[in-house]
Amino acid sequence: MAVFSDIISDQKILVSIPDESKKILVFVCGGCVNESLAYIKDTPILKNDQPFASKMEAERISNLLTQKGYDVRIEVLDGAMPVLCIFDDLFPLANDDQFVPDVILALSCHSGVAGLEMLQSKPVIPLTKQIGYIAYTYEDIGNERIMIKSKTVVRLLDKQVNL
Numbered sequence: 001m002a003v004f005s006d007i008i009s010d011q012k013i014l015v016s017i018p019d020e021s022k023k024i025l026v027f028v029c030g031g032c033v034n035e036s037l038a039y040i041k042d043t044p045i046l047k048n049d050q051p052f053a054s055k056m057e058a059e060r061i062s063n064l065l066t067q068k069g070y071d072v073r074i075e076v077l078d079g080a081m082p083v084l085c086i087f088d089d090l091f092p093l094a095n096d097d098q099f100v101p102d103v104i105l106a107l108s109c110h111s112g113v114a115g116l117e118m119l120q121s122k123p124v125i126p127l128t129k130q131i132g133y134i135a136y137t138y139e140d141i142g143n144e145r146i147m148i149k150s151k152t153v154v155r156l157l158d159k160q161v162n163l
Helices: 011-016 033-041 053-067 108-121
Strands: 002-008 025-028 071-075 102-107 125-128 128-141 145-155
Touching: 002 033, 002 145, 011 025, 011 053, 033 128, 033 145, 053 071, 053 102, 102 108, 102 128, 108 125, 108 145, 125 145
Parallel strands: 025 071, 025 102, 102 125
Antiparallel strands: 002 128, 128 145
């Protein structure tokens, strides 16, 4: 059963960024948050074996931040493994001497945030809030992995959550 998360509001994202930050890395996990977003946004989980739902959300957030004047990069932890909560030294941040982020925005569940914090010296800001748990079934159709909503169970932590 995966952690079921939703994205914090755009306003909360913007106010969470430290004032002195100019360069932002959006780090995307292909695990729980990808599955959560696939359910919420009714999109494929994977396309061509790459996390699709979380990558699309990262691009949306990147566009928002770019419009606000930030220099933004996206790094996707793709494929089935590893994910941020089951990590090893396989995914240090890409080594780009031209881009050293001031802050990392974590598009992951909170276990992924903890994994990033263990591996990185930059501030890590979560972009999600846990709202429950999800157990799902999927079907691979062509190059897409599609969630079968009729065979998916979502358990919310707080019955006041609106999806």
